[in-house]
Amino acid sequence: MKTIANRAFIFLLAITIAGCGWHLRGAPKNFPPGSTLYISTVDPRSDIAYQLTRLLNNAGVPMAESPAEADYTLIIHQETERKLTVAVDSEGRASEYELITSAIYSVRTASGQVLLNKAQADVYRTLEWDVNEIVSKSEEENTLRAEMQRELIGRIIDRLRRIDVNASLEEKSY
Numbered sequence: 001m002k003t004i005a006n007r008a009f010i011f012l013l014a015i016t017i018a019g020c021g022w023h024l025r026g027a028p029k030n031f032p033p034g035s036t037l038y039i040s041t042v043d044p045r046s047d048i049a050y051q052l053t054r055l056l057n058n059a060g061v062p063m064a065e066s067p068a069e070a071d072y073t074l075i076i077h078q079e080t081e082r083k084l085t086v087a088v089d090s091e092g093r094a095s096e097y098e099l100i101t102s103a104i105y106s107v108r109t110a111s112g113q114v115l116l117n118k119a120q121a122d123v124y125r126t127l128e129w130d131v132n133e134i135v136s137k138s139e140e141e142n143t144l145r146a147e148m149q150r151e152l153i154g155r156i157i158d159r160l161r162r163i164d165v166n167a168s169l170e171e172k173s174y
Contacts, residue, residue, distance in 0.1 A: 031072060031165055036062045038070035041079075048079055048103055051153050071110050074160070077118060078104040081145065086126065099125045099141065101148040105156060107163060115163050121155040123148040 031037070037056065041049040052074070057063050064070035080102045087096035101123045107116040125144050129137055 031061075034062065035071035036064040036069060038064040038067050038073045039076065040067060040073055041076040043079065046076060046079060047149060048153060048156075049076055051149070052156065055153065055157070072115070072165075073108050073110075074156075075106045075108065076103055077106065078102075093131055094129050097127045097129055097141075099127055099144055099148065101145065101152050103152055103156065107160065109165075115165060116159070119159060121152050121159065123151045123155070 039049045039053050043049075053063055067073050080100070082100040082102075084098045084100070085094045085096075086098045087094070089095040102120060104118055104120050105116070106114065106118055108114055125148055127137070127141055127144060
């Protein structure tokens with residue numbers, strides 16, 4: 001009796017999840033099957049480009065070795081990491097920072113048609129600072145930066161999923 005109830009519960013849960021539109025994150029499926037992607041960046045040691053290439057390749061997106069071989073090119077124009085002082089203590093020292101990680105990127109076809117023109121993805125975090133705990137706060141900042149980079153990559157992949165490669169130029173929204 002208990003196994004029947006468990007199976008019924010799992011079945012209902014599966015139907016509910018499928019019905020709400022939830023699905024696992026994965027590779028963009030809007031590009032034609034078999035098409036290749038090349039990731040170009042100004043910085044040859046770009047962590048974002050490396051992680052994007054690795055994630056998309058693992059998700060089954062064929063990656064091109066050069067722009068000439070690619071059907072689509074993702075161009076990362078700019079990557080920035082900023083740290084702004086948000087609050088100061090009574091002695092005028094920073095007590096809170098805002099961390100910002102940003103990327104500006106475009107997507108083009110092999111023929112040069114612009115599918116996405118200089119889109120920007122930003123991730124913000126707040127970091128409380130204590131001058132008495134410099135080592136631990138520096139480690140916390142490094143951990144936050146790594147998390148922010150992963151979230152930024154996720155946002156770029158999500159935006160790639162929403163590109164309509166078959167839309168006419170008038171239907172595209174940049």
